[in-house]
Amino acid sequence: MRRLWLLFAQTVTVVLALYFVYKAVGGERPAPVRVQQMGSTDHPAAMLEAGPSKPPVTAGGSYRAAASRAMPAVVNIITSKLTKRKKHPLLRDPFFKKFFGEREDSDDDESSLGSGVIVSAQGYILTNNHVVEAADEIEVVLPDGRKAAAKLVGSDPETDLAVIKISLDKLPVIVLGQAEQAQVGDVVLAIGNPFGVGQTVTMGIISALGRNNLHINHFENFIQTDAAINFGNSGGALVDVSGNLLGINSAIYSQSGGSVGIGFAIPVSTAKNVMEAIIKTGHVVRGWIGVESQEITPELAASFGLQRQSGAIIAGVVRHGPADKGGVKPGDILLTVDGKPVADTNSMLNLIAQLTPGEKAKMTVLRKNKETTLDVTVGKRPANQK
16 A cells, blocks of 8 residues: 555656646747847847837936026127237338338237127127127127127126127027025026137036125126136126026136136126116116215224214215205215115115116215205216226
8 A cells, every 4th residue: 555655656746747847848938039239120020129218317406407498598709809900110111112012001800708698589688898898899609500790789887787789580588587586505507608618507506695895896786606607708697597597797706817616797687777778778877976985884883973883974075066965964974865774885876876867865864963864966977987
């Protein structure tokens, strides 16, 4: 009996082994994978059967969308200044004329590079005044390769802004942002044409807001950034992470001429006001009352017995000027202009500049520790005040 059971077990084991061998060798085989060599399109059967394609994944922290949105509207500006080459005195001598013949005076081109931002489908471009102020000819080169001659609509040296215009169809236009909502630490992109190498995008943050007293322009309210700005970036765009224009790149702080991480841009709010005035009248009209001011320092506050350090000390008054006729005297401390508080001399300058010439403005001054309200008829600010 035991022998029979052993024979049965061996038989079952052999049968199961044969069954598994059969399934492994004689069953259904998987379809072979078909691979196509690069360029081999002669036989459809040789094509690799791939799944549905997927869009590329955007890497975290990429600003490609903002850059691609703003870059088409940032242009390269090439300016030329024609200079007359004087005839050498020896060429007037009859002996030398015999050998060299008559030679007329000729014109040479002195060229410089800058950047600009298209802000209107009508072809208006914002740039810096120092980019175009001495130019006899202005050429604009778009990122798509198109070129056009530009004409100067107007400029404002006191903010270092200028407006030029080109005549081309289907112009890309940048979207104006809201510089008032920008905060220190916000990521920004600077777009321009540094050193003439071609359009370049650099990234940084807003380092400071409301920078003034830099003695770059007369009216200063700069956005400071560490985004690399170099020669040729002037007039280019400073944009936010959505590609909206925050400012016009204007200057850098540098001892070497290259970027050291301190760049300055004119806020788009200032640029927009200047641009609208230039397009409307060809220039910017500002209010003026004819005073020289001085900051209130802790030492001056102590000497005047002041309990406050806001306002601006009137250090001088132009004789027969608007302030003089309105009763403003040296030593007064200007506290408000048309109801708006004066924080410092820069604030006073901007508030007065916003007034309309010919109209009266109420100004509150502190005189011998007593507040007095004066009516001053605003004058027109003289051109090219520095």
